[in-house]
Amino acid sequence: MAAFVPPNERPERSPHLPFGDCREAPFYGKDIISVSQFNREDLEYIFGVAREMRAMVERVGTFDLLKGKILANLFYEPSTRTSSSFFSAMERLGGSVIPINEVTYSSVAKGESLPDTIRTLECYADVIVLRHPEVGSAALAAEYARKPIINGGDGIGEHPTQALLDLFTIKEELGEVDGLTVTMLGDLKYGRTVHSLARLLSLFTVRLNYISPDILRMPPELIEKLEAKGVSQKEYSTLEPVLAETDVLYVTRVQKERFENLDEYEKVKGAYVITPETLEQTKDKMIVMHPLPRVGEISLEIDADPRAAYFRQMEYGLYVRMALLAMVLGKA
Numbered sequence: 001m002a003a004f005v006p007p008n009e010r011p012e013r014s015p016h017l018p019f020g021d022c023r024e025a026p027f028y029g030k031d032i033i034s035v036s037q038f039n040r041e042d043l044e045y046i047f048g049v050a051r052e053m054r055a056m057v058e059r060v061g062t063f064d065l066l067k068g069k070i071l072a073n074l075f076y077e078p079s080t081r082t083s084s085s086f087f088s089a090m091e092r093l094g095g096s097v098i099p100i101n102e103v104t105y106s107s108v109a110k111g112e113s114l115p116d117t118i119r120t121l122e123c124y125a126d127v128i129v130l131r132h133p134e135v136g137s138a139a140l141a142a143e144y145a146r147k148p149i150i151n152g153g154d155g156i157g158e159h160p161t162q163a164l165l166d167l168f169t170i171k172e173e174l175g176e177v178d179g180l181t182v183t184m185l186g187d188l189k190y191g192r193t194v195h196s197l198a199r200l201l202s203l204f205t206v207r208l209n210y211i212s213p214d215i216l217r218m219p220p221e222l223i224e225k226l227e228a229k230g231v232s233q234k235e236y237s238t239l240e241p242v243l244a245e246t247d248v249l250y251v252t253r254v255q256k257e258r259f260e261n262l263d264e265y266e267k268v269k270g271a272y273v274i275t276p277e278t279l280e281q282t283k284d285k286m287i288v289m290h291p292l293p294r295v296g297e298i299s300l301e302i303d304a305d306p307r308a309a310y311f312r313q314m315e316y317g318l319y320v321r322m323a324l325l326a327m328v329l330g331k332a
């Protein structure tokens with residue numbers, strides 16, 4: 001047995017570097033909190049790994065890249081895709097998962113704070129995916145954690161892994177991102193997916209159109225930030241003026257759970273519905289995306305249209321999340 005070394009005499013440990021993994025791997029031990037941490041080179045790297053993951057899943061289904069690693073899936077808000085795609089990603093890589101999908105059955109219900117919950121889970125897991133209703137919660141968790149924190153959505157703030165899978169979808173479906181016109185429609189005020197995606201797209205030469213009811217407009221601070229980076233952005237209240245030029249139509253749900261006054265929600269919930277008639281006015285080579293869940297914004301009749309990319313988008317998410325787990329755990 002090794003001689004006992006008192007804690008204050010033990011060698012310094014980088015807060016995010018568990019022992020025994022390849023320290024040279026890009027993103028090793030890093031948190032994924034905001035899309036602002038990525039540049040175009042990083043995106044190429046992530047997407048390259050995601051393509052390898054897809055090839056491996058198609059070839060062998062499950063393999064042992066993360067054998068012995070454990071993911072804690074800590075969800076304070078409902079989720080189907082983010083929680084189960086991270087779960088599936090970890091299992092397909094040979095690792096395992098502690099699922100806390102309903103915090104009311106955890107000690108959070110006894111009043112345990114987020115930092116203490118994080119400190120607890122990192123004793124048992126190598127990486128934590130956190131979804132939480134407060135903006136900044138993932139950054140707060142990362143301050144306390146020694147293990148990587150992946151932001152699975154922090155209130156109306158960001159949803160960075162969604163934006164990565166959205167961008168991957170655009171690349172795989174349309175080839176190039178530069179030169180595209182991306183039209184975001186629906187709840188641009190509370191929708192964290194559009195906040196992250198608009199920021200990520202600002203790394204490219206794109207035109208962004210924002211279509212929303214007046215009370216759900218894209219936050220002005222975000223528009224100003226992108227303006228300063230020279231991104232072309234225009235706001236509209238209807239879709240018609242930009243339909244013909246749109247390459248990516250990114251539809252979002254009105255985020256009912258974020259409204260203080262449900263009467264306001266009732267007024268805007270049905271503001272836009274994409275139907276086969278809408279698609280008659282678009283290019284043949286364009287895609288319709290949606291982070292999902294949908295609650296009426298896209299009519300079921302267009303699911304069979306090849307331009308409807310929202311189900312394929314979910315599958316791209318699996319490969320991107322496999323890539324991210326492998327990267328932060330030093331195996332890619």
Ligand code: ASP
Binds near residue numbers: 153191192252253292
């Ligand atoms: N699932 C996405 C999110 O959690 C979009 C949505 O819920 O409307 O942000």
Ligand code: CP
Binds near residue numbers: 078080081083293
């Ligand atoms: N797109 C997305 O985040 O879906 P879930 O809310 O189901 O995780």
